[in-house]
Amino acid sequence: MTSDYKLIYFNARGKAEHIRFIFAYAGVDYEDCRVPKEKWPETKKSMPFGMVPVLEYEGRTVGQSNAIARYLAKKFDLTGRDEWEALECDALVDTLSDLKQSKSQLYIYLHIF
Ligand SMILES: N[C@@H](CCC(=O)N[C@@H](CS)C(=O)NCC(=O)O)C(=O)O
Known part of the structure; x- marks a missing residue:
């Protein structure tokens, strides 16, 4: 199937x-x-x-x-029980993106400079 x-x-x-x-x-x-x-x-x-x-x-x-x-x-x-919980899900996704971004910036800094 x-x-x-x-x-x-x-x-x-x-x-x-x-x-x-x-x-x-x-x-x-x-x-x-x-x-x-x-x-x-x-x-x-x-x-x-x-x-x-x-x-x-x-x-x-x-x-x-x-x-x-x-x-x-x-x-x-x-996406949660209501619009507020949907907003919290979105905020969590954006926070994780920020963390990934900082991690890659740290990686670049440590390996290039
Ligand atoms: N903003 C896009 C970025 C996608 C992206 O950067 N994909 C990379 C892999 S993580 C890719 O396809 N790289 C191969 C290439 O550009 O040739 C998303 O979140 O899907």
Whole structure:
């Protein structure tokens, strides 16, 4: 049986793992397509903005990890009990992005300077 959803990313956690968590938590089947490094240059040409993660669903394709995560969270009723809790979910996502940003800035600083 094929699943309705296809998530395309590399064989890494990176910007796709929170989307995989949403599928797992919701118990929804999806195709976890992990592009091997050697196939990336060819695959990149057909990805929106040449980047992944990408979600395919019902013949449509979209990129942007957090937009995909929010869309699925809404569909699977994982955005909290009310608008305030939905806001708290969004705030948590943005805080995690800030933390990742600071981590990569620290990594660059430690390895370049
Ligand atoms: N804002 C985008 C960024 C996506 C992004 O940076 N994807 C990287 C992997 S983490 C990528 O596709 N890199 C390969 C390339 O640019 O060729 C998102 O959150 O989905």
